[in-house]
Amino acid sequence: MTDPGRPTIESPKPTVWPLVVALGLVLAGAGAALGTVAFLALGGVMFVVALWSWLAELLPGRGTEAEPVAGPSPAPVAARPGTVEQLGPGMAGYRMRLPEKVYPISAGLKGGLAGGLAMPVPALLWGVLSGHGLWFPVNLLAGLALPGIDELSVAELEQFRPTLFAVGVVIHAAISAVVGLVYGVLLPTIPRSPRWQLLVGGVVIPLIWTGASYGLMGVANPVLRHYVDWAWFAVSQFVFGLVAAAVVVRSEKVIVPPAGTGGAAPPPTPGEGGRP
């Protein structure tokens, strides 16, 4: 019984008819599955009667009741002014960009070129030790850009060929510079430095590069794929990676200025706790 003096809220009245509609449906389903007419008929009757009763409750004033506002009230939400610390221009971490410090672009370029100078040593050594000579790996590399290399005999590939030499050097220098730049960007993001950066740059990336080359060289440079010794190939990648990473890691880092209005602010100090 609702106390006429208490506030109430109009709410839907509890009802059993949705349950009976569902039960009727499922009984009819069981009847269909088993081929039992009794179940089918009983389910059908339940469905129709329950649906009719349900619809009747939708008529105005029939399906609702006045729910008294009772029970405990929620505790008021307490304001806690002054408990939010605001970062502002000039504070460490304000509109910070990650990583906070990076290597300059020149570091990546220098690393790539240094690696590029070191990498030919094992490659040329393989040429000599395999009996093909110094120019063999250079000529194979040129096959990445020049058509028709696959038509040259092994003896022709072992000779010094100025065009192939020039193309090979350009390819090597370009790839070395680009990979060096990638090192410059990537290595500052490795969380623990500089040993981990050396590990990633000197081992992990060369491994990935060797694996990708192994998979794709058949498409990119079928001649090199045919003649290359993959163990020596991997060694030359490790040499490149270690030298390039060492050069990059030894470079002086520069601070990334905060974004937006914080740009004019003093740079954040590493180790302080502020966060954007």
Place this chain on the structure above:
Amino acid sequence: MATAEIEPAALPAAESRPPWTAVLHEWVVTVDHKKIGILYVLMAVGFILVAGAAAVMMRLQLWAPNLALVPPTTFNQFFTLHGTTMVFFVGMPLLIGIANFAVPLMIGARDMAFPRLNAFGFWATLFGGLLVYFSLVVPGGPPTIGWFAYAPLTENSFARGPGVDCWALGLIVSGLGTTTAAINFIVTILSLRCPGMTLRKVPFFVWVMFWTSVQILVVMPPLTAALTMLEFDRQLGAHFFDTQAGGSAYLWQHLFWFFGHPEVYILVLPAFGMISEVVPVFSRKVLFGYEFMAAATAAIAFISLGVWAHHMFAVGMSRALDLFFAAASMLVSIPTGIKLFNWLATVYGGKLVLKSPMLFALGFLSMFVIGGLTGIILACAPVDLQVTDTYFVVGHFHWVLIGGTVFGIFSAIHYWYPKATGRMLSERLAKWQFWLLFLGFILTFAPMHVAGILGMPRRIYTYGPGRGWELWNQLATLGALLQAPSYLIFAYNIVTSLWKGKVAGDDPWDAWTLEWATTSPPPAYNFAVVPTVKSRRPLWDLKHPDDPDWKYE
């Protein structure tokens, strides 16, 4: 962060408690969205224990080569009931149940738009599930068709008993319930938001439930149509899928997977929403990139409707179709990646509170990404052809559905249980549950990937020795035995905490959305006065009037 360390309140005196028959009647006839939501969850917990037991039996059977612990037909019935139950009577009911409880509270509404239809949705799902399990007592027993029931194995020639009919009709009835739930969510979210809560200001879980409901509305009717056609075949002599009489097994696959793949997103999108509520509160930060997250949700909902045939690469479709569905499947990874990075950005720099909801959320973040990555692998048609119907696929989808959906659901239940019951769950039991599940889950499903790559087909009830599969199966079985207790601990925790749990208070997590502004548990009408909001975090605005969110949104 306040986490309600209030002593357990004295239990109400026995004489003041209503008789159990009155309580039962109250719950049976209820149209209150909160009680219906709880009923959905309790139903799913019951089904998960049954289907989980079937899974453990299957793992024991696969422990060693040539074991005969379970007969082949029973094994087939186990995996059919396990898959069907987990998808239709555990996953979806849990998500719909939690949403049923939370969505009206989060938008400041007094109930769902159609309370009676809401009750019907629950009862139809429950009775549909019981009809599927009714097949246990019919001649021939439960179906042996797997959860996606490929034609023509479902035809009378191959499945003579009524088990398949119970399965199909049960799914039709429960599908009706799910469809009504989707309609209810859409109308509720569109029309019952409290003053000030524009669509751009709804809590993220609400936004996700809206798009999940749209997906349900699009994909459930084709499944219902396919199941009806199947019953026409079996009961009325039609030949839609009867390949011996000119029917098409291919048609079933298209109809089923048009439902089946979006279903994966129906199961995982709400978990995305739940995580998006939990992670900010327990990182003490606002959700990073709400607008991008919202757009990514809509993008996933749309794109996922056009990827279904990646389940059918091995059927032998045209090259153009293979290419299209491979590309479309990979496309889903973009909005999903946006979400993942935004969750990480929310966590980054936050003051993490490692309570049980956050533990499960972190479990979700770490595991779901692996399931997503193996999904990209399977989207490559040539790779898929190599591992189609192997244990790699089983490992992949369990990684998504447990690593994603289940961890998300557990996170949500641990988050909202105090609101639903007024009591806190035991943190100690929750942590036991988390670690057993986390470790057991990895140990169960990681080896399946290896077994699959080694060529082990799914659904075989045993295997010969010397194929290199023994170790991986034994690891998986040990994993299943390790994670099984976690579900029992969960069931024990949610039951005993009703009496033994610490009193929660209204806002035990110091959270920011509207459900925490009312009592725990909330009254039938939710809010005595319908609230007015100005931002996505109305309680933040009240708690921090000097730094309200509405200044920035």
